[in-house]
Amino acid sequence: MKIPKERPEKYKGLKRDFAEEEYINLQPIQRGGILTEEAMRAILEFGDGYSTCDWCPPKTARLDMITSPPIQDFYKDLAEFLGMDVARVVTRCREAKFIAFKMLGRPGDYVVLDSTAHYSSYIAAELAEMKVKEVPNSGPPEFRVDLNEYATKIEEVKKECGRLPAAVLLTHVDYLYGNLNDARIVSKIAREYGVPFILNCAYTAGVMPVDGRELGADIITSSGHKSWAASAPTGILAFNRSLEDKLTARSKIEGDLTKRKFGAKELAMLGCTVMGAPLITLMASFPEVVSRVERWGEEIEKVRYLVSELERIEGVRQLGMRPKLHTLTHMETEGFYKISLKHKRKGFFLYDELRERKIVGIQPGLTKHFKFNTYGLTWEQIRYVRDAFFDIAKKYGLGIS
Numbered sequence: 001m002k003i004p005k006e007r008p009e010k011y012k013g014l015k016r017d018f019a020e021e022e023y024i025n026l027q028p029i030q031r032g033g034i035l036t037e038e039a040m041r042a043i044l045e046f047g048d049g050y051s052t053c054d055w056c057p058p059k060t061a062r063l064d065m066i067t068s069p070p071i072q073d074f075y076k077d078l079a080e081f082l083g084m085d086v087a088r089v090v091t092r093c094r095e096a097k098f099i100a101f102k103m104l105g106r107p108g109d110y111v112v113l114d115s116t117a118h119y120s121s122y123i124a125a126e127l128a129e130m131k132v133k134e135v136p137n138s139g140p141p142e143f144r145v146d147l148n149e150y151a152t153k154i155e156e157v158k159k160e161c162g163r164l165p166a167a168v169l170l171t172h173v174d175y176l177y178g179n180l181n182d183a184r185i186v187s188k189i190a191r192e193y194g195v196p197f198i199l200n201c202a203y204t205a206g207v208m209p210v211d212g213r214e215l216g217a218d219i220i221t222s223s224g225h226k227s228w229a230a231s232a233p234t235g236i237l238a239f240n241r242s243l244e245d246k247l248t249a250r251s252k253i254e255g256d257l258t259k260r261k262f263g264a265k266e267l268a269m270l271g272c273t274v275m276g277a278p279l280i281t282l283m284a285s286f287p288e289v290v291s292r293v294e295r296w297g298e299e300i301e302k303v304r305y306l307v308s309e310l311e312r313i314e315g316v317r318q319l320g321m322r323p324k325l326h327t328l329t330h331m332e333t334e335g336f337y338k339i340s341l342k343h344k345r346k347g348f349f350l351y352d353e354l355r356e357r358k359i360v361g362i363q364p365g366l367t368k369h370f371k372f373n374t375y376g377l378t379w380e381q382i383r384y385v386r387d388a389f390f391d392i393a394k395k396y397g398l399g400i401s
């Protein structure tokens, strides 16, 4: 197939929508994935295709065995940092969940999960040919997951199919309201039933302290591009020794003609996972990640301050549990919504007003509710964001108490 010569021209000189240095970006999924300078340099060094594979050991030919660059050490350090025994870097948090479901259960099995779980938790279960049983939440305004109900749901599964669910999954901090769930309540229930407990730390590990041992997690999943200052795609699958045989089961297939076998390869990793620049960004940012989680307390002070200031605006209130225990925040903003009804740009007016003030990341078109994430903003930037919202509120006649 030939395509017209001019068509590929548009892929030259690609530019992002905004320059990260000139704008304050409040986009919830992007705050924890901003690269460190070390990671940026690493991209230049390791940008080529299979750049991690110069010293792949011939016998065990596997990513986690490579010692230059020090991938093998990194996997050990990563596991230890999370309070787990073993770690693998995979392409995304959702892949980590899929691997866990696939290797722990059989088609038709259930996964019990919280009703604020990310869509990718559902889809990972679907691809593993499993069903889900949801644990309810309180609804507005808190949307608090009823953690003790995990026991009820496990019982329901048991009654319905005569066996236990393949796994229990809890979203440590959900992507909707930024609620922090107490993992210990669920790990205790899961342990009583002997069901593996997966803690999905996409929004927590890498930005705040997470100790799998303390929380009772059997498996931790996380997202490098969301919370570890790494490029996409990177995900983390960490687990305890007791599940190692299941999760790292080796390939058994044999060629019918050639009798070729690949017994060194880990089946669920399809042999190797992230064999280039994204893995190296995760490694290059790791020293900073290890130290930044210790500064989480200040991140919480900043978000609480901004929430309390924004709630001074007429018709603005924070949804989800109070006080904030995470920087991802969901605001209900009736005041801005009322303005949008009369504005010629409708719901886009708020985006326009913010962008004019060099703030991006509030989803264009939304005014009734919106989400933001203050992770990593300086106090000066926090005050700047507050002033911008006050300014817009005043411009359209909303009261500020």
Ligand SMILES: *Cc1c(COP(=O)(O)O)cnc(C)c1O
Binding pocket: 029, 091, 092, 093, 094, 095, 117, 118, 120, 121, 171, 173, 174, 175, 200, 202, 203, 222, 223, 224, 225, 226, 234, 235
């Ligand atoms: C963002 C998010 C994910 C998806 O992470 P990927 O690495 O992009 O797969 C999964 N779970 C939760 C709770 C998230 O917030």
